[in-house]
Amino acid sequence: METQNYTNHRKYYPPHHFIFLPLLFFLEIFGIYKVFKDSEHELLWILFSVIIFLILYLAIMVRQHYALGLQNRLVRLEFKQRYFELFSKRSDEVEEKLNFSQIAALRFAYDDEFKELLYKALHENISGDEIKKSIKKWREDRNRI
Structure with missing residues (x-):
């Protein structure tokens, strides 16, 4: 396993980042393309594009919101614990700064x-x-x- 450092510390979830989201992006672009190319079913393709956009938006925002919210709380808790272990006092004043x-x-x-x-x-x-x-x-x- 490669040693972690500044340049490689970001993490990706392949099914989400490299399959699901690109597929939704493709479907959104395809839907917008069809809006302009299929005038007979234009309203249907507009509806398709709006629905795909909403799914894409929700997929990105909900996943990020819950995961990052929890992660942020854990990072703060880890900081408090580590500060207490190193300095033997509460971190409240330091954390506020x-x-x-x-x-x-x-x-x-x-x-x-x-x-x-x-x-x-x-x-x-x-x-x-x-x-x-x-x-x-x-x-x-x-x-x-």
Whole structure:
């Protein structure tokens, strides 16, 4: 298995990303094409295109909404736990000063870099992307949605 790092840390679900969604995109383009080419059944193809668009929209938004909402809660909980383990105190005040992007990026750093990058995030306000790029030894997370 390839070592995870900044360039390869994104995750895809092949049936969804490479079969279902492309098929819906194809059907949507086909429906729009037929609207202009089949004037006899134009209304039917418009209805077809609208229905496919709604299915596509729902497929993207519902999946993302639930998965990312849950994932975000877990990332925050992981941050709280890790902060408590490293500093032996609650993270409420620190967490309020960070945006979610920064909190999410910090989970890829091992403990020694975590402390250093957390300090930079709090005092220099570096972005989540800058945090990820600053990590010298990447702590893998292969359990994301």
